[in-house]
Amino acid sequence: MEVLYTRAEPILYAVLRAAFGFIMLTHGLPKALETSHGSMADPMAGSINLIQNVMGLPFAPQLAFLVMLLETAGAIMLAIGLWTRPVALIIALEMAGISYALGPTWPWIDRGIEFPVLMGFLALYIAVRGGGRYAADRQFKYAI
Template identity: 55%
Template sequence: MRSILPRLRGFCERLEPWSYLLLRVAFGLMLMTHGLPKMLGRSHGSMADPMAGSVHLIGNVLHLPAAPAIGWFVALLEGVGGLMLAAGLLTRLVAPMVVVQMLVICWLLAPTFPWIDRGFEYPLMLFFTALLIAARGGGRASVDAWLARRA
């Protein structure tokens, strides 16, 4: 494939094997920053108690039963699941759950599209990133690949 900027071709070819690894690790670590404050009872950005905010949203806005249990599931998915995605462990199990979570968040925020109004561009991009990870799996540099080589 010919490059538009031929001088960048070598750089891009060297970067390509690392790009998916970097994307997966960055995505997982970023996801962790949303789950850990919930699990540890710490403030997160403008939210003094993100777990209480999540439970309120799940119970009072979505009207789902067992809001505290679902809140803990979301916190574990983001915190522990984020770490698992960063490491590339059970990626094809964890990533589809994140896909569903991001779709729900997009649906909830759909009336306010622009991110300046707390819109859904950010979770929409996370949806597509999680979808890519679900489709590709952990990749060559992952715990999943290491376990497959050992088996």
């Protein structure tokens, strides 16, 4: 079985990285296309509200725009393995911010914090590990 695991690992890691990128994309596209997402009628307004009123950060519309770019273009880059480490690190920071905004009550039932916490640790793992064998980064001499 060890041979099977060894051969399957790079392929399954690429699938994991791509799946994570596509999951992030499902959060970015509704913001970019100004369409509803689940129970959120206006996801971009929800992001602006979270950044401005919950986190208390200035420049909320501009930061929400950067979040939308990360969750669309960054998600696609992550899925194909382009600039994997920096993109995954920025996603990990975004997930840490979302987890902070949802805490300290850790609302496991209502829009659960477990998802951004898990996604943050997955992004951190991808940032440390890099794109893997089947990533666009491998096409460049110096993978980031």
